[in-house]
Amino acid sequence: MGRRRRRKPKWVPERAIVGELDRRGRAVVAAGEDGRPREAHVDGALPGESIEYLRCDREGPVDAARTLEVLEPAPDRVAARCPHYGVCGGCSLMHMDPDAQVAFKQATLLADFASHGVEPERVLPALRGPTWRYRRRARLGAKLVPGKGKVVVGFREKDRRFIADLSTCEILAGPAQGPLADDPGRLISALSELIGSLSIAARTPQIEVSAGDRELALVLRVLDPPSAEDLDRLRAFAAQYELRIFLQPKGLDTVAPLETGRELLHYGLPDFEVELGFRPTDFVQINAPLNRAMIARVVELLELEADHRVLDLFCGLGNFSLALARRAAQVVGVEGDAALVERAQANAAANAMTNLSFEQRDLYKEPGAFEWPGGPFDRVLLDPPRSGAAGIVEHFEAIAAPRVVYVACSPETLARDAATLCSRHGYRLAAAGVMDMFPHTAHVESIALFER
Structure with missing residues (x-):
C-alpha cells in the first residue's frame, strides 16, 4: 500500500509578541507559549512587535508564517518603498530601518564567530553603500x-x-x-x-x-x-x-x-586607476559602489608595501588582483574557472600591468598537494564562494603569510575557517565586520583580518 500523503493543517490566525530574527530575516515566535506546539518563523515582522500572523507551511521542526497585521510596531519599522514588497522575493527586510538591518547582520556575524569559539579583537565599522538602485x-x-x-x-x-x-x-x-x-x-x-x-x-x-x-x-x-x-x-x-x-x-x-563585436561591459576602480572588462554572464560583485569601498578596505587591512608579494585566491576576473598590483611588487591570482582566468589576464594586459600572473587551479581538489607559485608570500587574500575555504585553511602552513584578509559571502563558513586558522595555525582574528552588499535582504557579506 502506498504511503498516504500528509494533509496540510488547517491553520487559523494567531497573535503573539515576536522574538529575534532568524537567518532569513523572519521573526521567531517560540513554541510552548499559549499552547503553541511548534515554533513559527514569521515573514514581515520585527523583534518585539505584537502581530497577528498565519502559519502557511511546514519547514522541518518549525512552521513558516506570514504577518497579517502589525498590532504594535517596533521602532525600527519603516514603510516599504516598493509597491511589490511582500510578494516579490527579491527583498526581505525593506520594512526594517537600514541602520537596524546592518546591526542585525553584524550581530549574525559575531554570533557565528562565538559559536566556533572565536571573537574578533576589533569590530570593524560596517561598510555601506547606496540603499536603492544598487543591484547591477x-x-x-x-x-x-x-x-x-x-x-x-x-x-x-x-x-x-x-x-x-x-x-x-x-x-x-x-x-x-x-x-x-x-x-x-x-x-x-x-x-x-x-x-x-x-x-x-x-x-x-x-x-x-x-x-x-x-x-x-x-x-x-x-x-x-x-x-x-x-x-x-x-x-x-x-x-x-x-x-x-x-x-x-x-x-x-x-x-x-545580437550585434557582433560588443561582448564586454566595463567597470572602473578610480582609486587604483584600473578598468575591468567582463561578459554579462561573468561573476562580478553585485553592488558597484560597495565593491569599490570593499577593495579599498582590503588594501588598507593588508598594509601593503612596495616590495610585497601577494597571493589572491579565488581571484575571479581580477577584481582585487589589479588593485593589489598597484600597491605591491607582485600579485599571483589563482582561480578555478578557466574563462575568468582568461578575463583576468586580458584585464591585466588592457591596463598595461606586468606584475601580475594568473593560474587556473581547482582550489577544492587536494589543496594540500598544491605548490604555490612564486612563494613565499607576504600577504594573502581569500575570497571564496559560500562554501568557504576549508581545504585551503586546513593546509595553510604551505602559505604561512603573516597577514591574511578573508572576504566572505557566508558568515557561517567564515567562522568555521577562522576557528581553523586560529586553533591550528597560530593566527589571531584581529578584526572583522560586515559589508552591506545586499541592502533590504538578510544576506551577510563580511571581511576578516588574521595576523600572526
Whole structure:
C-alpha cells in the first residue's frame, strides 16, 4: 500500500509578541507559549512587535508564517518603498530601518564567530553603500500569462513557484548615462512589452540584466530561434534604450551578442586607476559602489608595501588582483574557472600591468598537494564562494603569510575557517565586520583580518 500523503493543517490566525530574527530575516515566535506546539518563523515582522500572523507551511521542526497585521510596531519599522514588497522575493527586510538591518547582520556575524569559539579583537565599522538602485546584476523570470494578457517579468515571488508581476524595481541599477539612468526599474515594464511582442514570447523564460559603468546588457534565454521580425524588434529595443542584447539558446557557452563585436561591459576602480572588462554572464560583485569601498578596505587591512608579494585566491576576473598590483611588487591570482582566468589576464594586459600572473587551479581538489607559485608570500587574500575555504585553511602552513584578509559571502563558513586558522595555525582574528552588499535582504557579506 502506498504511503498516504500528509494533509496540510488547517491553520487559523494567531497573535503573539515576536522574538529575534532568524537567518532569513523572519521573526521567531517560540513554541510552548499559549499552547503553541511548534515554533513559527514569521515573514514581515520585527523583534518585539505584537502581530497577528498565519502559519502557511511546514519547514522541518518549525512552521513558516506570514504577518497579517502589525498590532504594535517596533521602532525600527519603516514603510516599504516598493509597491511589490511582500510578494516579490527579491527583498526581505525593506520594512526594517537600514541602520537596524546592518546591526542585525553584524550581530549574525559575531554570533557565528562565538559559536566556533572565536571573537574578533576589533569590530570593524560596517561598510555601506547606496540603499536603492544598487543591484547591477539580476536574473529575472519571464512568463506568458494568458489570463493577465501579458508577459509577467520579475524576480521569483516569496512563493518560489511563481514569478512576481513587477512594474518597476527599486533596487535595480543601470549605467550612469542613457535613457534608463534616472529610473532603471522601468526597464521591467518595457521588457514585459518587448517579450510579449515576440513570436517566441512563451519560449523566453529568463532575462539576465547586467550593468557596467557605461553599458547595460540583457541576456535573453531563448528556447526557440527568434524570427526575423523578432530580431528587428530586439534591435529596435536595444537602440531605444541604448543597451546590448545577447541571446542564449542553450548553455552559457552559447551566449552571443545580437550585434557582433560588443561582448564586454566595463567597470572602473578610480582609486587604483584600473578598468575591468567582463561578459554579462561573468561573476562580478553585485553592488558597484560597495565593491569599490570593499577593495579599498582590503588594501588598507593588508598594509601593503612596495616590495610585497601577494597571493589572491579565488581571484575571479581580477577584481582585487589589479588593485593589489598597484600597491605591491607582485600579485599571483589563482582561480578555478578557466574563462575568468582568461578575463583576468586580458584585464591585466588592457591596463598595461606586468606584475601580475594568473593560474587556473581547482582550489577544492587536494589543496594540500598544491605548490604555490612564486612563494613565499607576504600577504594573502581569500575570497571564496559560500562554501568557504576549508581545504585551503586546513593546509595553510604551505602559505604561512603573516597577514591574511578573508572576504566572505557566508558568515557561517567564515567562522568555521577562522576557528581553523586560529586553533591550528597560530593566527589571531584581529578584526572583522560586515559589508552591506545586499541592502533590504538578510544576506551577510563580511571581511576578516588574521595576523600572526
